[in-house]
C-alpha cells in the first residue's frame with residue numbers, strides 16, 4: 004500500500020441548520036477554506052464575485068457555497084447541496100440545507116443520514132423559533148449528536164454571559180426533546196474564531212474549536228444497533244457453479260458464518276454459511292457494508308425479504324412482523340395527505356401498497372405540541388399516521404434502527420416521493 | 428471525552444473509502460433491481476474504471492445485469508480506446524459504442540469548424556439517441572458532486588424528461604438510502620454512484636484496489652502546445668492558431684475526455700503513488716485545470732446539464 008492510502012480516515016455526515024442570515028454560508032465557507040478544500044481557481048472566482056458585489060476588496064466566504072444560476076436569478080435556494088472536505092483524520096460530507104419555505108422537507112432530507120447536526124444561533128438573537136424547529140427535526144430524525152454554534156460572537160463583544168445564557172436556554176429546549184449529545188461553541192464564522200483555529204479573543208472558553216470536535220467525536224456508540232438486519236437486495240446466481248447468494252447492505256449489527264437466522268416475512272429458519280465480498284469470505288461483517296450472504300439451506304429468499312439474526316442475549320430484539328404501521332410522517336407534497344389515501348411505501352428493499360387508516364395528530368412546530376385528529380397533513384407538516392400495508396414487513400422502531408425503522412411514501416400517479424416515515 | 432477513531436484498530440469500523448464503496452454498491456443494486464433496462468457508461472476514464480470495479484463487487488460471480496456503453500467522439504486518445512476494449516474483454520461483458528461520427532454522418536448534429544472546434548457538445552445528441560434507440564431507462568455515470576457547483580445540488584438519481592432535460596426544481600428528495608427509481612415511459616434516470624466521492628477518493632480507491640488505468644494518466648513525453656494557459660496534445664483533430672508552437676515535454680492527464688477539449692498538466696508523476704501525492708497537494712480543481720468546455724462561463728455546466736448533458 005502507498006503511504007497516502009495507508010492513512011485511514013473515517014467518514015462523518017453533517018447536516019447544517021440555521022435561520023437566514025445566521026451565517027450558515029459563511030461558516031461552511033470558513034470550514035472549506037480553512038481546511039483547504041477550496042482550490043485556487045475556485046477562490047479566484049469567489050474573489051472576483053466578492054469584488055463585483057461589494058465593490059471593494061476582501062473575501063466574502065459565503066459566496067463559496069453560492070448556488071446555481073437559476074437560484075441566483077430567482078433569489079431562492081432550491082435544494083440541499085452537498086459539500087466535501089477532508090482533514091488528516093476524517094472525511095466530511097456536509098448537507099447544506101436552505102432555510103426557506105420548503106425548510107422542513109429539505110432539512111428532513113439532509114438530516115436523514117446525518118451523524119451530527121450543526122445548529123447555528125445568532126448570538127444577538129439567542130434561541131428563536133427556528134432553533135426550536137431545527138432541533139426538533141434533528142431529534143425526530145434521530146441525529147445522535149448536536150453541535151450548537153453560537154455565531155457572531157464578535158458582535159456581542161465576545162461576552163461569556165451572552166454565551167452562557169444561550170447554552171442555558173438551549174439545554175431547557177433539549178430536555179423537552181430526545182437529544183443524546185449536545186456541545187456548544189462560541190464562534191465568529193466571519194473572523195474565524197473557534198471554527199478551525201482556537202480563538203484568542205475568548206480566553207474564558209476552554210473547549211475545542213468546532214472542527215476539532217467534528218474530527219474527534221466518537222461514533223462508536225451510534226452504529227446501527229446490536230440487532231443484525233440484512234434486507235435482501237438482489238439474488239446473485241451462477242448456474243454453472245450452482246451458486247446462490249443474497250446480496251445486500253447490512254442494516255444493523257454484525258453477521259458471522261454460523262449465525263442462526265430467520266428469513267422474514269416467511270419465518271423460515273436457516274444458518275449463515277458464508278459472508279462474502281468480491282475479495283473473499285469474511286469472519287464478520289457489520290453495517291453499513293455491502294456483502295453477499297449464503298445460507299446453509301435452500302430457503303428461496305428474494306428481494307424484499309429480510310434476513311435477521313435470531314436474538315441472543317437481552318440487548319438483542321427481534322423485528323416486528325406486521326401489516327399495520329404507526330409512524331411519524333413528514334409530508335412533502337403540495338397535495339395534502341388525508342385518511343383513505345393510497346400510496347406506495349418503500350421500506351428497505353421492499354415496496355408495498357399502503358392505505359392511510361387514520362391521522363392521529365399533527366405537530367405544531369412552534370409550540371412542539373401535538374394537535375389531535377387533523378383533517379389532513381399539508382406540505383411540511385409532521386404528524387402521527389396509522390397505515391395498513393399490502394404485505395407483511397419486518398420493521399423496527401426508528402429509534403432502534405434508522406434503516407429498518409424508516410420508509411418513504413410514493414405517489415403512484417406522479418412517481419414523486421411525497422412522504423418520509425419514522426416508525427414508532 | 429474525546430476519542431480519536433482508528434479504523435485500523437477495529438476491523439468492523441470502516442474507513443471512509445469502504446463506506447463510500449458500500450454506498451455505491453448499494454445504489455447499483457437498487458437500480459438493477461428497480462429499473463427495466465439500465466446501462467453503464469464506460470469511457471475508459473478513471474471514474475468509470477471505478478464504476479466497473481464497483482459493478483464487479485455488486486454482481487459477481489453473476490454477470491452484470493446491464494451492458495456497458497461508450498459515447499465515442501472519434502477524437503479520443505487511442506491509448507484509452509485500446510484500454511477500453513481490453514478491459515471489456517477481460518470482464519466478458521457487452522459493450523455498445525455510440526458514435527458521434529455516425530450522428531454527424533446521419534445529419535443529427537453539425538460538426539463545429541475552426542481551430543477551437545470540439546465534439547464535446549455533440550455528444551449529448553448521440554447519447555440521447557442511443558438511450559432512446561436501446562430503450563434504456565437508467566444510465567450509470569461516474570460524475571461526482573465535488574466537480575463543480577451545478578453538480579453539488581444534483582441528486583444521486585437524476586431524472587430526465589423525454590428531452591433528457593434536468594430540472595433542478597423538480598428533484599426528488601433522497602432520504603436515508605431509500606431511492607425512488609420510478610420512471611414513466613419515455614423518461615430516464617441518470618444515476619451517479621460516485622456522487623459523494625472526491626477526485627482524491629477516486630485515486631486512493633484506484634491505488635487500494637490496484638486498478639489499471641490508461642497510461643496517459645501517468646507522466647509521459649508528449650508533443651503539446653499552449654492555448655489559454657493550458658497544454659493540449661497536437662493531433663489530427665486540432666488545428667493550430669498562429670503563434671502556437673508545438674514542443675515536447677513531460678505531461679499527464681487528470682481526465683480523459685475528448686482530445687479537443689482535454690488539457691494535460693505538466694508532471695513527472697510516473698506511478699500511482701506520486702500521482703495520488705500530486706492530487707492530494709494540488710491547488711486547482713480538475714475541471715478548472717483540464718476542461719476547456721467548463722471555462723467558458725461560470726454557469727457553463729449548469730446550462731449543459733439542463734440541455735441533457737451528463
Ligand SMILES: Nc1nc2c(ncn2[C@@H]2O[C@H](COP(=O)(O)OP(=O)(O)O)[C@@H](O)[C@H]2O)c(=O)[nH]1
Nearest residue numbers: 023024025026027028029065154155191192193
Ligand atoms: N460580524 C459577523 N458577521 C457575520 C458572521 N457570520 C456571518 N456574518 C454576516 O452575516 C451575514 C449573513 O451571513 P450568511 O453566511 O450569508 O448567512 P446565511 O443566510 O445563514 O447563509 C453576512 O453579511 C455575513 O458576512 C460573524 O461571525 N460575525
